[in-house]
Amino acid sequence: MIEQKIREIAKDLLSKKTVDLVIGFGEGTLPLRVTPRFIRSPEKVDRLIWNSFCENNLATYVHKFSRFKLGLVVKGCDARSVIALSLEKRFQPGQIFMIGVPCQRMVDRRKVSRAVKGDILQAREEGDLLYVKGDGFEVSLKRNDFLYSSCQACTHRNPTRADVMVGDPVEELPLKEPYHEAKEFEKMSPEERWKFFEKETSRCIRCYACREACPMCYCSECFVDSSNPKWIEKSFSPSDLQFYHIVRAYHQTGRCSGCGACERACPMEIRLGYLTQKLNQDVKELFKFETGIGSEAPPPLSTFEIADKQDFIK
Amino acid sequence: MKLRLDKKDFRSFLQNLIETYDLFAPVQLAEGVSVYRKIDQPEEVDLTHPNPQKPAKDLFFPQSEGMLRYEKVGKQSQMTSVDEVKRERVLFGARPCDIEAISIIEKVFVGKEYTDVYFLEKRKKTTIIGLGCNHPLSTCFCSSTGGGPFLRAGSDLFFVDLGEAYFVELLTEKGMAFQKNPFLKEANPKDLTLVKELENKAFEKVDFSIPIDGIEKRLDLMTESSFWDRVHEGCIGCRVCTYLCPTCHCFDIVDEGDSQKGQRVRNWDSCFSPLYTLETSGHNPRPTGQERTRQRFMHKFNYFPKTFDQVACVGCGRCILYCPIHFDIRKAILWTSSKRPKAF
């Protein structure tokens, strides 16, 4: 069982002092939710769990705990983020011990909440089914009908690199076409696309949950806080909301692992996946680069090829 | 005064309000996402989501609020204040937790020594129609903070959903202005019995066991505790809890514009932002997330009670529902007392 193995590995790492701290997932107080857990002693490893709700990208804690030797529980996408961070030299070589978990695809708790009528009080996973109980209802749902969009299209569920792998590799068979949300979006006319983007970003409250949840957003001064030059104002305007999202997504070019943490963190449920999917798709097509996969190619926007595409340049 | 509004008259009741007032009510922006907004059509009102993400404080303390405008006319600069509220307003469908939160914020903005005219204008010119919570969520703990799912305090009118009608109670002078409303009829004894039943059922569901009592004294002893290291370690430092919190009221005032015209704007800010306490010298008294998490907690449960005799938390549960890393403030409160929950 994956959960048991994670605990064993964590215990081993902490007893031997290979790491100072293991960051994994622990039980939440609400059904369908987990919370990041920070284990410092071998006795406490029983607090670590593993289930289909371990949706956060724990690589985002690499910056906060950069002084420690870390053991990090990573799914396929999280491992890619760690590799991307290592390429950007965000931590010392050998500082992070990646506990790689071949991912069973995460369940979208919002989809589950919408499928039932009322407040969910209990939930449990058993094989392919989710048993969900609430006030006046009890249903069993097929787990595969409630997966995150980003998980359905995932092409690297097995961590491409890890110091130890917990469990056997899983089959890399995307359930949906990679970049499917971007492709769907592209089918619309430019006017429809802009209307959709405008509508989605209009409910943004600039809480920056997307930015903080993203492991690649670590600038000590984010462009939104720059006052000279002042790119956007702090006060509300639809155009500034659009600017924020365009730039935050664009700053992920060649860096995003498609983990979906941004979209999952948003309290206003703004669709964000299609933005970075487009950028990832372009980076793959143009520069043959996929974040965190393959050899130690440098970040695509920091380099060039003589033969780069330029048919659009007059 | 106890009245009722048949659901078949609900649309007309709202339409009537829209003609006389600026009506604010919960509006759905996307499935599962709603906010309080000014509505032009009764159809826009959406009460399916238990509690809108953005709390009712937005009506009195908007996320972005123009305070004054300036414009160069010839050689002179003209400044105009933007404090006036032209039309009377009605807030419909706010829950008791959000309404209690407005009274909490009011203690800060309308004080003995100074008054925030922007807040006060809006507060004075708004009639609040509260809505009782027939189905509190598992995350609701208003009873622990001194509130309750059917708490009337702060409402001018109080509605309870009875199924085919709303029970309507007129509570204040502003509320009594509705006694001649053509759509409100006298409530019958069956209505009153049903209200009591719903109230009792709701009260049983809300968590009143969270040990808020005495938390101020417990926190007095904990300023330097390692407790804060544990509490803050998962926090990613976003602003979801502070922006969605009905009592949080930190703000930032900025000037926007150029030499010809512009405005001064007040925006929501968050003590979780590292820039919030960054001083011009470069010194930051709250340099890491640890100090900032401690600040939020202490402000709500120690500093605010010291000044205003009330905790600055109404138990709405939004911070629990929407925190990206599922930090649960109830756990932290429980941890300050001797009781430790299993899941911690």
Next chain:
Amino acid sequence: METNWEPKILAFLCNWCSYAGADLAGTSRIQYSPNIRVIRVPCSGRINPLFILKALQSGIDGVLVSGCHPGDCHYISGNYIGRRKSTTLKRFVEFLGIEEGRVQFSWVSAAEGGKFSQVVDGVTQDIKKLGPIKRFVKKQN
């Protein structure tokens, strides 16, 4: 559509090639559309994509970025780096629904005064067909 509307176009020209090319167009007395406002930058690789976005947000109808031909960059490889940024930004902005043709790029050398005027005429024509920018523009309140 208003017949006497003239588009405002911002042109970021690299100092060593495109700006010199524009200068040559001027000294050669070549007539071309007067709609561009020029911002001189050291190299096309210096262009921060936010400049282009900020320009569009401010109500500028079109943006032209022009640099040295590949292989001729005064800083050796600046234009190559700029090229990757240009490609990804252009695709992204058009993906979102900003009309194709509002953001354009060119290579103009210091000797190509004629080409510069043609490029500017072309861009101006394209923007005239698209009309004034409405999407993304920040409304002054």
